[in-house]
Amino acid sequence: MAQSGQVADAVSRVTGRPVELVEITTYGDVSREHLAQIGGTGVFVTALRDALVKGEVDFAVHSLKDLPTTQPEELVLAAVPVREDPRDVIVARDALKFTDLPRGARIGTGSPRRAAQLNSYARSHGLDIHTVPIRGNVDTRIGYVHDGELDAVVLAAAGLNRIGRIDEVTDFLSVDTVLPAPGQGALAIECAADNASLIAALGELDDPFTRIAVTAERSLLAALEAGCSAPVGALADLLADGQTVNEMRLRGVVGTPDGTRTVQLSTTGPVPETHDGAMALGRELAAEMLAQGAAGLMGERAL
Numbered sequence: 001m002a003q004s005g006q007v008a009d010a011v012s013r014v015t016g017r018p019v020e021l022v023e024i025t026t027y028g029d030v031s032r033e034h035l036a037q038i039g040g041t042g043v044f045v046t047a048l049r050d051a052l053v054k055g056e057v058d059f060a061v062h063s064l065k066d067l068p069t070t071q072p073e074e075l076v077l078a079a080v081p082v083r084e085d086p087r088d089v090i091v092a093r094d095a096l097k098f099t100d101l102p103r104g105a106r107i108g109t110g111s112p113r114r115a116a117q118l119n120s121y122a123r124s125h126g127l128d129i130h131t132v133p134i135r136g137n138v139d140t141r142i143g144y145v146h147d148g149e150l151d152a153v154v155l156a157a158a159g160l161n162r163i164g165r166i167d168e169v170t171d172f173l174s175v176d177t178v179l180p181a182p183g184q185g186a187l188a189i190e191c192a193a194d195n196a197s198l199i200a201a202l203g204e205l206d207d208p209f210t211r212i213a214v215t216a217e218r219s220l221l222a223a224l225e226a227g228c229s230a231p232v233g234a235l236a237d238l239l240a241d242g243q244t245v246n247e248m249r250l251r252g253v254v255g256t257p258d259g260t261r262t263v264q265l266s267t268t269g270p271v272p273e274t275h276d277g278a279m280a281l282g283r284e285l286a287a288e289m290l291a292q293g294a295a296g297l298m299g300e301r302a303l
Contacts, residue, residue: 064183092152119259179233219282
């Protein structure tokens with residue numbers, strides 16, 4: 001609701017028209033099952049897309065990392081606004097940083113991707129941690145720390161920024177330690193593919209650099225045939241020479257949730273100038289990862 005409200009304000013500014021928020025509850029919102037068990041893919045977006053197709057709403061705001069990589073023909077991503085901070089963060093007891101947590105520390109996360117990378121980092125740096133699967137909203141997750149049930153929880157910086165609670169973070173995890181989910185920190189504004197005037201209006205909020213980066217990340221995810229709950233991290237960095245952005249580095253990682261095996265690769269080249277170019281970059285890196293055994297680390301692959 002927080003991120004939708006921010007987009008609504010932005011749409012009002014560019015169109016001069018009022019925007020009404022319509023609250024829709026999705027299966028992912030109400031299910032208490034872990035995302036890895038319910039498949040993850042689409043559980044936060046299907047109900048919104050149904051409302052779009054039925055004409056009950058004019059456009060929908062999604063967290064891009066929750067979107068399935070296959071786009072329905074009747075809908076279009078009209079805008080991908082400027083990306084928020086893509087990093088993961090720690091909220092820990094006693095204001096501790098990740099590397100200062102005591103031996104045997106219990107860290108809550110509902111993400112196999114986060115668990116895989118945290119456990120891998122801990123193994124290679126002599127840390128003793130235990131990742132614990134959790135669900136729930138921000139209050140529920142941080143509550144586990146305040147209640148003493150967990151030593152820390154992992155959350156997305158972008159989400160905490162959008163609800164004004166970034167000051168509760170005790171450690172920002174470097175993307176060299178934990179690569180975010182493909183598209184993390186970015187929003188997707190979706191509407192009907194046949195509404196040209198609305199597509200044009202929403203397009204005012206589109207950021208070309210963010211769109212090209214997340215397109216490459218999501219292409220990698222799709223080529224790995226993995227859903228958004230799979231232990232896949234990816235980030236496309238735009239590299240600048242002074243004021244000029246001239247290269248893009250795409251990094252990808254796949255790992256087993258216990259962190260014992262990972263495949264992590266990167267590629268750097270000219271910034272893709274087209275959607276197809278960004279898609280190709282993601283597919284190429286995915287092919288290299290698959291050649292090094294990535295498929296065997298993901299458990300059930302999403303078909």
